[in-house]
Each structure stands twice: as structure tokens, then as C-alpha cells.
Amino acid sequence: MDWAFLAFLLAVCAAAGFLTLYLRQRFGLSNVEASAWVTLGAGLLFPPFFAQGILLAAAATCVSYAGMSSDNWVPTQLRMLPISLVCGIIVYGGQALLPGVGGRLGTFAAFAVLVCVGLRRVVFIVQGLRMNSQETANS
């Protein structure tokens, strides 16, 4: 596994996630337009100038789709960051999955968003259990 490339890919994902949410929140662009600008930028920037540019563009595009989530699910940049990183991991690990099928990046994005929703549930459950055990110990 090329760890240096994976780290770079995750940095690209974090930047793409930040940019998508920033375009929506700062400039008031619609979900579609914000994602489309990030996708267009990734398509123009990465494939011509990087050896694995297609993969980088795919990762940034995937994150831009995840960034189309409503404010109920992704209200802040802090909540966007883990989704961006999970998107990067899935795109990197899922290169052989659904090859050539349009919509695969969107599927990865939805998968990443739901993984993070699941992760939050786990965190809430663990926090609840710890609070219960503390209350029991105090009483």
C-alpha cells in the first residue's frame, strides 16, 4: 500500500469536502452547483498533472457528492471532515468495485455518509453506557 499517496488523497478529500460546504454556506450555491464546480475543478486539475490524477479526481468528486447532504446530516465543517476521510478510504479501497458504472462515486458517498451516521450512533451508545455506569457508581 502506498501510504504517502493515501495521505495525499485524504488531504485532497478533506479539501474537497471543505470547499463544497464552503461554496454552499458562504456563497449560497445550491447543492448541485457547489458539487458541480468542485467536480469540474477536480476534473481539470488532477488528471492532466498527476500520475494517479483520475483516482484523485474521483475521490474529490465523491466527497463533493457527500457534501450535498442537507444541514440536518452535515451542518458544519467539523461533521464534514470524517465523511470526507471515509469517502477517501472507500474510493481508494473500492477501485475494483462497480467498475465503469455511472453513479458508483455517489454510491460510495452515500455509503460514507451512512457510515458516519452509524459511527455517531455508536459514540452516543458508548457515551450513554458510560454515563449510566457513572451514575450507578455514584449512587
Next chain:
Amino acid sequence: MRFDIMLAHLILLLPVAVLSYQKLHDLQGGLVVGLILLVLYVLGLSQLLRTPEKVGRLTLSSVVIGCAGAVATYLLSVHWGYGPFVASGIVGIFAARFLTLEHSIIAYAAAFVGMSSALTVPEVWMIALAGAIIGVIYDYTSDCFKGIGGKLGTLAASAVLVVLFLF
């Protein structure tokens, strides 16, 4: 859960089921991470399925826009050589600028269909058909997975998989 709502969810789960199947048959590492992600996905999904939902109604304009968006992206990407990212970006920006919000969302979902590779989906009419299917299933599932980023891509993958299965 009502049958129509269950069907709408199944449409959205089809691509994830296919990629899970592919991952489980690809035992070259990453399987543990894949399984952990799958468990978390199911946990997240269970939270989503608890919200009350209804299915939407079909409109002809969605079918037409879906068809047009998919074909335009495919032509830009494959025939004119812009590649899938630039092509879908251009279609998305045009859709956002010149269509209503709802129609721009359908056009962008259809653009994902048009990002298919020419090796996987070689004919323009298959792309047009998948785009039309997007129009239908977008309306049908409009109230499912609400607000989840990537829902449009999931719909696109479902439409392409249905077309590949049929032809």
C-alpha cells in the same frame, strides 16, 4: 412498512448490495475494514429507515430531463473526450443555472449515469434509457434517504445496473 416504501428503499440499496457482494468475493485485503464499514453503514441505515416516508408521484418532465442530462454528459465525456468529471461538472453547472432546483437535481443525477464508461455501457440508447429510469425512480424515491449526500449517485448506479441487467 408499506410495500411501495420498501420497494423504494430496495432500489436505493441495490448498488450497495452489488458492491458488498463484489467486496466479499475480493479477498485481497481490506476485507476487515470493508466489513467494519458495512456494519456501521447498517447502523446508520437503521436510523434512516425509522423516519416516516411516502413515495412520490411520477412526472413526464423528470423522465425527459433525466434522458437529456444523461445523454449530454455521455456525449461530452465519451464522444467529445472531455472525460466524466468535466462532463458532469459542465452539465451540473448548466442545470443549476438554467433549470428549476428540482429539475437541476434530476439533471445532475442523470449526469452521473452519463459518467459511465464506454466499455461498460457502450450504446447511447442504453444511457438514454438509464437516464429515463433515473427520472422515474427519482420521483418514486423522492422522500427516501432525504438529505443524504450521494443519494443521486446511488439512484444513477441503480438505473445503470438495471439497464446492464436487462441488456
